[in-house]
Amino acid sequence: MTILYIEDDYEYHNMVDFMLEPLKVKTLHAYSVQEGIDMLKSNKVSFILSDINMEGMDGLSFLAAIKRDKVLSRIPIVIVTGDPSSEKARFANEQGAVGFLSKPFTQNELAYLVKTFAVLGDIYSTLDASEEILMRKKQKLMMSLAKNSLERDFEKAITSYIGGLNEIFDFDAISFYQRTPSGEFSLLKEGGTVNFPMEARVVRGHQTPSLTRLYDEKTEVFSNDALNIPDHHIRNWAHKYNLTSEIILPFLNLDDKDFLLGAGTNRKTVQLDGFFWGFRNAIFSTGESDIIKRLSVQANPILSHLSNSTLKKKLF
Known part of the structure; x- marks a missing residue:
């Protein structure tokens, strides 16, 4: 299983690696939204974990862009936020985020998130283009x-x-x-x-x-x-x-x-x-x-x- 983690705080990247090590999950690390987009073009991921507040293009703009992409819109996105009740979080939900992970998060919370998406796999691999609906x-x-x-x-x-x-x-x-x-x-x-x-x-x-x-x-x-x-x-x-x-x-x-x-x-x-x-x-x-x-x-x-x-x- 491969996940993409987009976050401009290096310490959180190190923490996520440590937390996910027991689950043997492959994590792609992006330190900006654009770097994350570049990785998505050349890697297949099970889901995306993205911070909401970043320099330049933030998590909300990234979410809005992804959900309008014919291929990438199929990838579930979980937003990381310090306040899941905020106006930004509400907007993220309206834009198609499947869930939220609140900062600071625990190892158990992150593990539960990963296990939830691990069983989904590639939910499109069994269907051909003629079965779009x-x-x-x-x-x-x-x-x-x-x-x-x-x-x-x-x-x-x-x-x-x-x-x-x-x-x-x-x-x-x-x-x-x-x-x-x-x-x-x-x-x-x-x-x-x-x-x-x-x-x-x-x-x-x-x-x-x-x-x-x-x-x-x-x-x-x-x-x-x-x-x-x-x-x-x-x-x-x-x-x-x-x-x-x-x-x-x-x-x-x-x-x-x-x-x-x-x-x-x-x-x-x-x-x-x-x-x-x-x-x-x-x-x-x-x-x-x-x-x-x-x-x-x-x-x-x-x-x-x-x-x-x-x-x-x-x-x-």
């Missing part, structure tokens, strides 16, 4: 998740994820279920235009073939045969609203080690804390299924890390 929607979703993570807002992150999936893939019904102490899964948040049936608001791990596969393999599950689900309550509901297809995305409990491993995690060894369940009246193509799976692989570590944070708010 889909790419931008995917960008919007992942940046929303990153921003919610930096704000330590788990509830908002769940809402953003459901809303983003719905916007990209046009679900008629999509919900988030969380494991209860009894081992069942309870519906906590839903989106779309169709509400889940009352009989499906608390489900067991093996209630349908798709749920059985999710529970046993802890993997993303796709089906274009929702009209033939054995559970008669869900089947009747699917027929009523012509819901031909379903997806189930696992919400896995990942520790810090698994957080950085991402897709390399051995899923059968981790706990299933919940899942996202979506239905729509249009079949899924293999290409769509692959894209959703990649989104799930990228989003799960962010959501899990956020839910395990000691600063997590009580959900709903």
